[in-house]
Amino acid sequence: MRYHLQSIALILRTSWQVNRGATVVAFVEALGRVFEYLMPLFVGLAVTGLVDHRQSLLVLGLLGAIGGQAFSALLGIAGVQARVGLNERIGHRLDAEIAGISGGAPTLDHLQDPQYQDQMHALRERMGALGMAYNSLVNTVNNLVGPITTLVVAATADLRLLLLLLIAVPASFGARATVRWEQQAEDESAEAGRRSKHLADLTVSPVPASELRVFGARRLVRGLLAIQSGQWRKPFTRAVIHGSVLQTVITAVYVAGSVAVLAWLVRDALDGRVGPGRVATAVLVVGQLREAVSNLQHGVHFLAQTLRTVGRFRWLGAYGERVTAAHPGSAAAPAALTDGLTLDHVTFRYPGAERDALRDVSLHLPAGEVVAVVGENGAGKSTLIGLLTGMYDVTDGRVLVDGTDLTELSLDDWRARCAGAFQDHLRLELTARESIGVGGIRDGELPGDDAIHAALEDAAASDVLRALPAGLDTQLGPSWPGGVDLSGGQWQRLAIGRAMLREAPLLLVLDEPTSALDPATEHALFDRYAAAARETSRAGGVTIVVTHRFSTVASADRVVVLAGGRVAEEGTHAELMAKGGHYAELYGLQAAGYR
Numbered sequence: 301m302r303y304h305l306q307s308i309a310l311i312l313r314t315s316w317q318v319n320r321g322a323t324v325v326a327f328v329e330a331l332g333r334v335f336e337y338l339m340p341l342f343v344g345l346a347v348t349g350l351v352d353h354r355q356s357l358l359v360l361g362l363l364g365a366i367g368g369q370a371f372s373a374l375l376g377i378a379g380v381q382a383r384v385g386l387n388e389r390i391g392h393r394l395d396a397e398i399a400g401i402s403g404g405a406p407t408l409d410h411l412q413d414p415q416y417q418d419q420m421h422a423l424r425e426r427m428g429a430l431g432m433a434y435n436s437l438v439n440t441v442n443n444l445v446g447p448i449t450t451l452v453v454a455a456t457a458d459l460r461l462l463l464l465l466l467i468a469v470p471a472s473f474g475a476r477a478t479v480r481w482e483q484q485a486e487d488e489s490a491e492a493g494r495r496s497k498h499l500a501d502l503t504v505s506p507v508p509a510s511e512l513r514v515f516g517a518r519r520l521v522r523g524l525l526a527i528q529s530g531q532w533r534k535p536f537t538r539a540v541i542h543g544s545v546l547q548t549v550i551t552a553v554y555v556a557g558s559v560a561v562l563a564w565l566v567r568d569a570l571d572g573r574v575g576p577g578r579v580a581t582a583v584l585v586v587g588q589l590r591e592a593v594s595n596l597q598h599g600v601h602f603l604a605q606t607l608r609t610v611g612r613f614r615w616l617g618a619y620g621e622r623v624t625a626a627h628p629g630s631a632a633a634p635a636a637l638t639d640g641l642t643l644d645h646v647t648f649r650y651p652g653a654e655r656d657a658l659r660d661v662s663l664h665l666p667a668g669e670v671v672a673v674v675g676e677n678g679a680g681k682s683t684l685i686g687l688l689t690g691m692y693d694v695t696d697g698r699v700l701v702d703g704t705d706l707t708e709l710s711l712d713d714w715r716a717r718c719a720g721a722f723q724d725h726l727r728l729e730l731t732a733r734e735s736i737g738v739g740g741i742r743d744g745e746l747p748g749d750d751a752i753h754a755a756l757e758d759a760a761a762s763d764v765l766r767a768l769p770a771g772l773d774t775q776l777g778p779s780w781p782g783g784v785d786l787s788g789g790q791w792q793r794l795a796i797g798r799a800m801l802r803e804a805p806l807l808l809v810l811d812e813p814t815s816a817l818d819p820a821t822e823h824a825l826f827d828r829y830a831a832a833a834r835e836t837s838r839a840g841g842v843t844i845v846v847t848h849r850f851s852t853v854a855s856a857d858r859v860v861v862l863a864g865g866r867v868a869e870e871g872t873h874a875e876l877m878a879k880g881g882h883y884a885e886l887y888g889l890q891a892a893g894y895r
């Protein structure tokens with residue numbers, strides 16, 4: 301209960317921050333509802349006035365009935381207007397907070413946490429409920445007014461009508477059971493829902509859709525999608541069937557009870573013990589109470605859904621705080637490196653993985669050096685880069701930046717001093733200026749066009765820009781109006797340009813930057829890399845080139861060979877060749893392949 305009250309407080313606080321006036325006006329609707337539900341009382345007065353020929357009672361009854369409806373309608377309009385604007389603004393605000401929590405997490409561990417993913421999926425499924433949170437709160441208050449006012453009217457008309465309350469109570473228990481079943485259905489189906497979404501995305505995204513066609517796997521994916529969608533919907537269908545059965549039973553009991561109470565009243569009326577006005581009020585109260593309780597049930601149901609979603613939002617907020625608190629480091633990154641980067645007995649295992657991706661790795665990457673990291677698929681090269689850029693926390697050991705543990709540095713500050721072009725580079729479908737310029741954002745501003753041109757020159761990508769119809773203003777991505785598609789290699793070269801925009805990085809990562817490039821471009825690029833690396837080394841920056849192409853490796857100051865998550869060999873190209881070990885063997889194989 302306390303948790304729900306805190307969620308309600310969060311909704312009220314958010315609404316108040318968004319628009320104070322509308323927050324208050326939305327509640328006046330409830331006042332109008334009081335007059336609406338006093339209707340049976342006024343009708344009873346009018347009937348009594350009519351039967352007893354008491355004009356004042358008749359006028360009071362009619363005025364009350366008509367005026368009450370008009371007043372209620374007016375306040376209703378004001379309330380609805382206030383709510384409409386609020387819903388949207390509250391929704392935007394909470395959406396922005398969710399994006400902030402997810403995007404603001406210092407590391408990427410959360411993206412592999414199934415619990416986080418399930419909560420996020422359930423939250424996205426009901427994203428609209430967050431925007432409607434205040435609305436559903438106001439609705440519940442409005443719907444509470446109905447039964448309460450009706451019960452007051454019933455009590456003043458005839459105490460026997462309060463027996464109907466005995467039926468309303470099980471009804472509210474029924475509503476709670478329905479809510480519980482729904483919550484269970486949401487939790488049970490989250491994983492299947494996520495899998496369905498993944499499979500459905502595969503069939504509509506261009507790259508997977510074409511691979512599935514090539515493999516003739518479309519039918520298989522459709523079959524899997526049907527199974528997962530079925531598993532996703534099954535718990536909801538079960539909850540709906542249970543809810544409907546319960547609702548039918550409750551309604552039948554209510555109808556039977558109402559008939560009994562009304563029969564009792566009518567018999568008394570026939571015996572002259574009860575006046576016709578009271579009977580008229582009673583008939584209206586029976587119908588009104590049922591409607592009011594049903595509205596309340598729906599309102600509570602909707603509110604419970606909303607509170608559940610707000611609960612997930614709060615879970616996410618607490619998760620974000622926990623993750624941020626686990627990275628308290630606030631020291632600024634050094635202006636320049638003098639010693640370099642060190643991995644001290646580092647072991648790392650991905651969340652949920654069964655094996656270490658890196659095991660007891662100790663390495664020193666001296667300031668100003670160009671280090672090539674080589675190794676077979678899965679050797680741990682990208683993982684090493686992930687740890688050096690602080691994307692993941694080491695499981696054991698330390699990563700040191702000029703002797704300072706990376707955990708003591710502000711990760712934002714450290715990453716502002718890192719630059720990189722990655723194997724799975726970002727295809728930012730914005731204008732070319734924005735897509736490249738994000739690599740050099742300063743104080744939220746894109747760099748000037750001259751800087752972008754220079755970076756593209758360093759990345760040997762000026763010709764990609766020259767081919768774009770509107771230069772830096774060209775929209776990238778074929779699915780946008782006027783958008784242009786690029787080849788894999790062209791996207792990659794723009795990504796390298798993005799990396800070259802960072803001034804004097806302390807760590808420049810080139811993670812298989814040439815994998816999508818043709819040999820001529822690759823050759824042109826290596827010379828530029830060497831120049832960029834010399835720039836970087838002036839601030840003591842370390843350049844790491846991860847590659848499968850040994851032609852790059854030979855010119856590096858140092859070569860690190862990873863195998864099975866461990867450092868297999870380390871030294872200069874000449875030293876490793878002379879040693880005749882794993883590196884020499886791989887180099888020999890590739891050289892033979894080129895002959």
Ligand SMILES: Nc1ncnc2c1ncn2[C@@H]1O[C@H](COP(=O)(O)OP(=O)(O)OP(=O)(O)O)[C@@H](O)[C@H]1O
Nearest residue numbers: 650651653657675676677678679680681682683684
């Ligand atoms: N996100 C992840 N979750 C779990 N395990 C992962 C993840 N990424 C990589 N691994 C595992 O960690 C190990 C090292 O992977 P990593 O990507 O670092 O290798 P790599 O040397 O960069 O390989 P490649 O040359 O294929 O890019 C592999 O066994 C891989 O299966």
